[in-house]
Amino acid sequence: MTQQWSSGMVGALGVPMKAPEEPQAPPPDGPRRRRRQLLIFGGVAGAILAVGLAVLLVVLLSADGDPFDDRAPAPADVRPPLAMACPAPTGSPSAAPTQAPSAPPSATGERTVDEEAGISYRKYPAPWVTWDEVWRAGTLEVPYKVGQHFVTEVYSGGRYHASILSAAVPAADNDAVSLDLECVGRQVASDARAEYYPQPNRMEPIRDEVTTLGGRPAWVSEFRLRFQAPGLTATEELSAVAVVDVGKPTAAVLYVSVPGTHKQFDYVVEDVLESVRPL
Template structure:
């Protein structure tokens, strides 16, 4: 019987280990301190996953969020494979038949993109209090350590990012944009905004900002990325953040951003 480590704590229940499962006694090394974003001053040069660089987890890392098998929510189409290329992530993926990722903490659900995407089991980013979603590795090692990834993740927005209640989604997106640019991308970088507007997500008010980042830093396969931040007022104390990012090494996948955003359900 084993308990599962999700990067933050242990599961409340024990389950049979099953075939092929390697077990350990827990987390054997400490994670490096999480970066602290400062709204003023020069942006820090960081990899896309600074919150887990150097961490070694001896326990099995498994499901962080619930997934729906078959159909769930208001949209039930088969997302189909995305044909991703490049380095592959090592870690769990979703069960066969999964078509939707359900983030009960954030209060939203959105499509699982299929083969080549892995279940996101890394620690939560600074901007959310928990994390759910999917990702794959696009570069195994970057100059400042860690990996570079494509990701579609979600979570409740943490305190201190501009949320003061209904009507503050745009201000929240403003602050979140500064934070992700400073913490997860090589600097300096430039941003071209593609859209910045109020949206209605499954009947709920929200704000989306989609932009293209560019940089010129040696040691990175990507020289830019298309990203989108969608904040949704789900009626809870904290809004949901959906963070979508595709490096330009995989520009053929830019279309999944609109595809996922258009299919978000509010729980």
């Protein structure tokens, strides 16, 4: 048999030689290894810090107001609506009476007495009857609890009334007893016109003034309103709103209304205002 020889280099007869191995790089020394580890750790720490700062900025920027203001937020204003709209006057002789008002003339006949409001006024015979409800109407929700009324007509919108109603309404800050009568009076009268009557309506002013009722400072607004509402026979009404300073944080409110269908009772508006007395 013929013997085959392997190609390539041989070291011994018939035995092939191994190819030389590639030389390997020497392992890095200690200082180089530590520098590489520090670079890796530094990169990871920087990434974590960047993420943390981003989250902190999002929280701060989404907070209300100044995020660096450590002052406590201002307390909510819990004053009554009229006290907020009409702060007590200061630095003026009209802010409060300098002396007690003169004694009012004596009142005779039957009286309606409103202990909470701090006033009384004339009581009228039939068809007027005693008011026995609590009516909170309008934006100011003046709580009318005392007075007289009678139903003048019943229509699709309900019952329509002639009214003589009184209430006590908070109108001063805390224990203050000085009222801005003009401001409070205009607010109450405006609320009555906007909320008590069909809209739109047209007002014919009769008087709008600071005066005295029963010897106490007061604001009186008297007016005639003209309006229309489906099914309602009345198209006008004589009304008055009086706000009386009774020397308390609450003001006394007297609201009087006589529909045009019962003009024979128009005299009651002026008459009941003149009859007001403080308690």
